[in-house]
Amino acid sequence: MIDTHAHFNSKDLKNLRDEIIRVNNINHLNKVINIGLDYETSKEAIEISEREPKFYATIGIHPLHNGNIEDLLKLRITDKVVAIGEIGLDTDGDFLLQRERFIKQIELANFLELPIIIHSKNSNERVLKIFKYVYPLYGFVFHCFQPDIDIAKEIVKLGGYLSFATPITRVNAKKSLEVIKLTPIENILIELDYPYMSMNPINDGKQVFNRIKELKGYSHENLESQLDENAKRLFRKL
Numbered sequence: 001m002i003d004t005h006a007h008f009n010s011k012d013l014k015n016l017r018d019e020i021i022r023v024n025n026i027n028h029l030n031k032v033i034n035i036g037l038d039y040e041t042s043k044e045a046i047e048i049s050e051r052e053p054k055f056y057a058t059i060g061i062h063p064l065h066n067g068n069i070e071d072l073l074k075l076r077i078t079d080k081v082v083a084i085g086e087i088g089l090d091t092d093g094d095f096l097l098q099r100e101r102f103i104k105q106i107e108l109a110n111f112l113e114l115p116i117i118i119h120s121k122n123s124n125e126r127v128l129k130i131f132k133y134v135y136p137l138y139g140f141v142f143h144c145f146q147p148d149i150d151i152a153k154e155i156v157k158l159g160g161y162l163s164f165a166t167p168i169t170r171v172n173a174k175k176s177l178e179v180i181k182l183t184p185i186e187n188i189l190i191e192l193d194y195p196y197m198s199m200n201p202i203n204d205g206k207q208v209f210n211r212i213k214e215l216k217g218y219s220h221e222n223l224e225s226q227l228d229e230n231a232k233r234l235f236r237k238l
């Protein structure tokens, strides 16, 4: 299994080193993408990816974090940097600033020939509107997708991906489950967003996986290889 969205580079994690060793020992997790939130965490993600074979990195400035896009260009864009992210829009903070940074980072992704990982909090429609001006040419995924059937259909039409995390295992996840049922399996990714959405990558990973397995009626092996194939199609450097 590939975890497409984690933050083992987070400043919020006290025992970073222990956690990374723990993940390296989880046999069914064979690749993990550490996501940048700003310059420092992007740098840390790259450094971890250079030491640890299972770990990959993304670079980006999250809509609620500070930083200059120009600083990202100072980072080493190695073969293990698989995407620009997480970037996007949030309902908190300054919308105009977020939009400007989002556009600049989509342009950066296009320049580097990388896909983007989108953070969208109640902003799905606005994100798609921005795509009319600047389009992520190398693909995109809405991370921890906030369910909306029409938006999901639009994303699939554009060839984008929807990524699902632990919220789909909760009792009030009806809308997400509907979206998963309607979305072609080829457009689905899974993630744990550790440590923000999940503190237990072994158990939670299994639960998210099993929920999709039930909804899509796949065998364990077929679903695993399908999801891995999806991740590798979007993140070509995996």
Ligand SMILES: [Zn+2]
Binding pocket: 005, 007, 035, 086, 193
């Ligand atoms: Zn995240």
